[in-house]
Amino acid sequence: MINFFSETWLLWLLLLTGGSLFWASRNSQYFHYVFNRFLMALVALLSVSIIVFSLMEVLPGDCAEKWIAYKSTQGEMITQADIDAERARMGLDQPLPVRWGEWVTGLTLKGDLGFSCSKRQSVNLALGDRFWLSFMFCIAGLVLAYVIAVPFGILSAYVLNKPWVDHNPQHGSLKRLLNTLGLGLAKISDVMLRIVSYLGLALPNFLLALTIILLYVFAGEPTPTGLFSDEWRSEPWFNESGFQWGKLNDFLGHIWLPIFVIGWAATALQLQTVRALVVDESSKLYVDAARARGVDGLSLWAKYPVRHSISPLFNSVGFDFQRVFNDLPIVALVIGLTDAAALLIEALAMTNDQELAAAILFLVALVVISMNFITDIVLAAVDPRVRKSVMGG
């Protein structure tokens, strides 16, 4: 019995979630919407799995050939019949839909991502914590991007049509001077940040990473590639004297590079998006109406255009994650990381490991789709405009 449940736990979890959502949706419009979104997310995941799995078929070679090739390096004589037998044993002689069906069944029943040929173990084991590492990289890069881009994007939109000098006759001369200074500062920081952000768009991530490494080389310092320096790599996190702070220090000294590199491009793009969103909102009639009512200055901006541009921004978190992960493999290659993105590139370009590559891509899509699902339902709960549009009042 326990064995049966441990073999099919994920399916029960999914069914339970779906069932409880369905139950709640009988007399709540909001949960009806959530239930619909849940079903749509599942359908999207299913189509992602089809696309990913069939795309990976273009990679040359298959598991049986690789296993046999490995054996032949061990000095065994191999015939075509051996390859065919091995293929039949691994189930690779089945047509694509059957193999996809098996893969998806294993996935939905117990979260089994398949078998990695090059690692000769299950994908779940081969990936291990590496996916979480990549995930944390992307999240940290995104957080960096948002922390910089949101305030400065708003600032940039704010100073867009402002003059450099405050000429308002209603203000006293001291206030005018202060305003002018403030405006000048804001304008200059806006211009600088825009230049930086254009550079971020134009300079590919791998070049940025290379440049930073190059600076270290010229300075004669050890380059912060990888995750740890040699002396800390084999040390455990905890020893007799408790937590090893030195290891954490070393880790942080290395980890900032990938986060900074992927964060910069994301910041550049985010800055443009925030600016465009706020500018768009600030030219709408309700802002004019508020201004006519006498709301002015910071409270006008914070309450009207900024508040309204937060929801589309929040809604795009999932796709931002996808964009950041998109850049990660090449950066990982340049910096010499050993996370899932590096594994993905290895599986795609070097070992042609179809199931491993498909599994990593599927996991990324899973994260994006669940983020989209969460942002959708949170927005529907929080933002009255979204609630109205999706639930018809």
Added chain:
Amino acid sequence: MLSISSIFRGRAARQTASQDDAYYTAGQFALIKARFMKKTAGLVAGFVLLLMLLMGLFAPFFSPVDPGIDGADESYRRGAPQAVYFWDQNGFSWRPFTYTYVKDQPKTDFAALLQGGGGLAALDKLTSSGALNASSQNKYTVHEDQRRYLQFFVRGWEYSILSIDTLGIDIRWDRHLVGVEQGMIHLMGTDEDGKDVFSRTLHAIWVTISIAIVALIVKLFSSLLVGGVSGYFGGRVDAVLMSITEAVRVIPPIPIYLACAVALAQIDLTPTQRYFAIAVVIGALDFATLGRRLRTHILVERTQDYVLAAQLSGASHMRVIWRHLVPSFGSYIIVDTLINFPYVILAETSLSFLGLGLTEPVNSLGVLLQKAQDPDIQQNMVWQFFPVAVFVALVMAFVFVGDALRDAADPYSERNK
């Protein structure tokens, strides 16, 4: 006083009225052009971009040296950039000149190595003397007393300006903008084969741009197909196509390009075919965003009267989509395509950087950027970073022009003023 001001006001009003007429009757493109002309940053970037494109398109004319292996300077491998001067301590000259750069030929005497009894000790001595390491191979002497004057419109290697194989047209020319009296001029130095970095970069610009153009055209067609069919037919077709699009949208594209590039590497292709195959792959998989937007637009437009009129007069589905619905969205499509240029270029570079796009003998910016990975180049041949600078400038120019165009094409941007 009053009458004068009223006259002025009247004239002003009349003027704005005629301006308004021009404004309201102007076509979409005229409006975009007028708005674009007001943007200084966009205009400057556009000028720079045009200049770079022209230099890329007529690269053989602008480059002083043949970028291929035929033009490689055997006696000046790994050579430093040769500066151009108007004056020095020997006086001023109207005609710019450069000095004679002579590469020290490595004086490694392998015969002596053998004579002295050979063995590892002698080899060790040779290695530790530094004669073999990279920085000693980079040494050169400048003969400041031997000026080489620059010549313009100089006769050099022959190239074809315009060549269409199918029509048998092949216009050839052998004039170049710059050259020197003796030998070759290497404005940005040479690489380890003696190929001129400046000329290679100029040739690479057009290769990269043409990949982007092919990719964008393919992208345009794939998104028109998906968006047009999905929006026009609606219903079940729409649902299926959109769920596929949605699924494609969440998968990171570069790994997918990678998989396709690996698959392409298995097929035996000539460099040209490979080049187009990569462009087609990049374009064909990038339909999600534009396709969705087209679909939304067509969903709105398809209930309009002119579509009904076309349908009633017996137009086929394809004709309605292509001749009636898509043109109504034309300016947006073109602007979107232009905005996407830098991203496509970045995709090509990423692939080439991994060694899966174009490869070495081809001059593409990605191939040249890939060299920046080489520690030897990083430490001993910094001038090979020139393509990086050109690349960044090119993408920046595209981004600025794209930004200005996006603002210009936005019909609501007028209200911001």
